[in-house]
Amino acid sequence: MTPFDLPNNFILGTATASVQIEGSDTNNSWYRWSRQPGRTADGTDCTIADDHWNRVDEDIDLMTQLHVNGYRMSIEWSRIEPEPGHFDSGAMAHYRDEIEKLIAAGIHPMVTLHHFSNPLWLEDAGAWLNPAVIRQFARYAAHVYTHLGDLVTDWITINEPSVYLTFGHVWGDWPPGDQNILNYFKGARHMIGAHIAAYGNIHELASGQGRPTPRVAAAHHLRVFEPAGGKIVERWICRAFERLFHNVFAEGMATGRLLWPIGCGTPFGQGDFQDYVGINYYTRDMIVFNPGKPLQLFGDTLVKPGAPVNDLGWEIYPEGLFELSQRFYRRFKKPVVITENGTPDRSDAFRTRYIYDHLYQVRKLLDAGVDVRGYYHWSLMDNFEWAEGLGARFGLIEVDYTTQARRIRRSGEFYAEICRNHGVTEAIMEEHLNPIVA
Ligand code: BGC
Numbered sequence: 084m085t086p087f088d089l090p091n092n093f094i095l096g097t098a099t100a101s102v103q104i105e106g107s108d109t110n111n112s113w114y115r116w117s118r119q120p121g122r123t124a125d126g127t128d129c130t131i132a133d134d135h136w137n138r139v140d141e142d143i144d145l146m147t148q149l150h151v152n153g154y155r156m157s158i159e160w161s162r163i164e165p166e167p168g169h170f171d172s173g174a175m176a177h178y179r180d181e182i183e184k185l186i187a188a189g190i191h192p193m194v195t196l197h198h199f200s201n202p203l204w205l206e207d208a209g210a211w212l213n214p215a216v217i218r219q220f221a222r223y224a225a226h227v228y229t230h231l232g233d234l235v236t237d238w239i240t241i242n243e244p245s246v247y248l249t250f251g252h253v254w255g256d257w258p259p260g261d262q263n264i265l266n267y268f269k270g271a272r273h274m275i276g277a278h279i280a281a282y283g284n285i286h287e288l289a290s291g292q293g294r295p296t297p298r299v300a301a302a303h304h305l306r307v308f309e310p311a312g313g314k315i316v317e318r319w320i321c322r323a324f325e326r327l328f329h330n331v332f333a334e335g336m337a338t339g340r341l342l343w344p345i346g347c348g349t350p351f352g353q354g355d356f357q358d359y360v361g362i363n364y365y366t367r368d369m370i371v372f373n374p375g376k377p378l379q380l381f382g383d384t385l386v387k388p389g390a391p392v393n394d395l396g397w398e399i400y401p402e403g404l405f406e407l408s409q410r411f412y413r414r415f416k417k418p419v420v421i422t423e424n425g426t427p428d429r430s431d432a433f434r435t436r437y438i439y440d441h442l443y444q445v446r447k448l449l450d451a452g453v454d455v456r457g458y459y460h461w462s463l464m465d466n467f468e469w470a471e472g473l474g475a476r477f478g479l480i481e482v483d484y485t486t487q488a489r490r491i492r493r494s495g496e497f498y499a500e501i502c503r504n505h506g507v508t509e510a511i512m513e514e515h516l517n518p519i520v521a
Contacts, residue, residue: 084439084516087446088506094191094457095502096153097146097479098423100198100242101162103466104135111161112206113199113469116258123472127484132467134487139181145480145489146463147188150502154185155422155459157195157242158231161202164223175230182234193237193422193459195302196224196281199247199257199469206259211248211270211277217351221280228285228297236297239361239422240281243304244274244336245328253378256470264378267327268345275335276351283356301336302361302422305329305411307403311369311385320370320382327380333360337415359456360411363423364404364441366397393437394427395475401440408448408455418454421445425461427468427475434479434494435515439507446506460498464489 089095102113106129117128135142146154162174182192197220201210210216224240241247250257252266282299289297308324310317331342337357339349368384376383386392391399408419424441428434438460448455465478473484479495482488491499497515501507507516 084443084512086507086509086512087443088504089442089446089501090449091505093455093505094153094420094459095498095505096151096155096191096193096457096459097149097463098155098459098461099135099463099466100157100195100200101159102129102132102198102200103462103468104133104464105159106131106134107136108159108162110165110203111159111200112203112210112258115203115206116260117467117472123470125472125474127467127472127474129467131484132473133464133482136177138487139184141489142463143181143184143188143190145491146185146190148491149463149479149495149499151190151498152502153191153193153457153459154463155193155195155239156181157198157239158227159200160197160205160223161200163227164202165204167204167219168222170226175227179231179234182231186234191237192235193239193420194227194231194235195239195242196220196227197240198242201258210259211273212252212266214273214276216273217276217280220277221284224281225284225288228288232285232289232292232294232297236295237420238285238297238299239302240278240299240336241274242302243363244271244278244301244332246304248274249328250470262378271331271335271345272341272350275332275339275341275345278336279339279351279354279356298358300357300359300361300417300420301332302363303329303333303411304363304365305407306365307367307400307406309367309369309387311371311387314372316372317370317382320372320380323380324368324370324382333411333415337417357415357417359418359420360415361420361422362404362408362411363461364407364421365424365426367400367403368398391433393433394429395471397426399426399433399437399440401437401444404441405444405447405451408444409451409453412448412453418456419448420456421458423459423461425477427477428494429476431481431492431494434492435497436519438494438498438501439516442501442507
């Protein structure tokens with residue numbers, strides 16, 4: 084391990100999402116779903132989560148202690164538009180106030196418009212399977228941009244469309260609990276259409292109002308898929324996974340071109356619909372052929388034998404961040420932002436090393452000429468991890484859910500030092516890394 088630096092204007096931030104931290108919103112799909120018996124691994128739900136809605140000041144104060152210069156947060160659609168076409172000015176004022184406080188603290192905001200949760204009215208009308216969602220999402224995006232666009236330049240339209248559709252419409256572990264791959268295709272078309280419509284609205288409003296040019300993109304969940312053995316069929320499955328999980332969204336949302344099997348042609352228009360490439364990266368999957376798994380395209384995903392894994396059993400594979408970011412940069416020739424990267428580590432045993440290893444790959448990307456602009460660590464604090472419930476601990480900050488007390492973990496102190504120094508110095512290595520490798 085060696086010290087390394089990162090550019091002074093590089094964003095080193097953290098990321099969260101509304102339902103995972105805010106609590107107190109009863110009007111979204113995850114509130115209803117997570118309170119049903121058996122929906123989360125540990126029986127917990129998102130009713131309170133981190134109570135962030137009531138603790139914005141405290142949490143921004145913690146961000147300043149981490150010395151981050153960026154924060155990715157999401158706006159909860161169900162709060163902004165509690166009924167179709169009815170917009171809540173109080174909820175908007177709350178977010179505006181939060182963003183103003185971030186800016187006053189020297190923290191650059193990046194705002195996600197959709198991060199897995201839907202307003203109940205949308206969910207009950209078929210959500211992303213109903214073509215009306217394209218118009219509805221574009222209207223919501225325009226509304227949010229109109230009210231926040233003077234403060235926010237960096238936007239994510241939709242977070243991880245592939246993950247939302249896989250869990251909600253193929254495996255059925257997330258709302259609406261559907262298991263129908265044809266609905267994955269249908270939802271994909273609508274998400275692409277909605278992204279393109281929102282992208283257009285935001286840019287049009289920005290130029291009409293003379294605001295600084297916004298930077299708009301989706302955040303794609305990218306995984307390394309590798310054949311577990313030498314079988315040719317495993318290579319085909321990897322290609323199919325790459326196409327269905329990555330490329331249909333990346334290509335469709337960037338250019339408007341629909342790839343088979345989700346569609347063909349450019350029904351939502353053809354153009355340039357992303358200003359950067361947003362990448363969420365966590366892990367690698369080894370693929371084995373399993374004829375009994377048609378819904379998973381005849382593939383099972385395994386962890387490479389002997390590889391290091393996190394608390395949820397995902398392989399820790401930092402090199403994948405380099406591979407995928409370089410590949411997507413070469414394909415789209417747009418700046419890359421690592422919009423999520425992190426690990427569940429309850430005892431904080433390996434997060435420090437994880438952060439070092441992944442930021443080292445960012446340094447390597449910069450050296451290889453990839454225009455990486457920022458890195459948002461997932462997550463600021465422990466939070467509601469969807470079907471895993473509150474048990475998975477992704478936070479740089481530990482949260483005690485009985486008291487809501489927050490405590491910066493040792494890995495959080497390490498990240499804070501990196502943010503303060505724009506890199507890893509000898510002294511930081513001495514204090515944080517040498518003790519764990521010794
Ligand atoms: C999602 C987050 C989630 C994280 C860890 C990403 O797929 O965007 O909401 O908490 O991964 O699983």
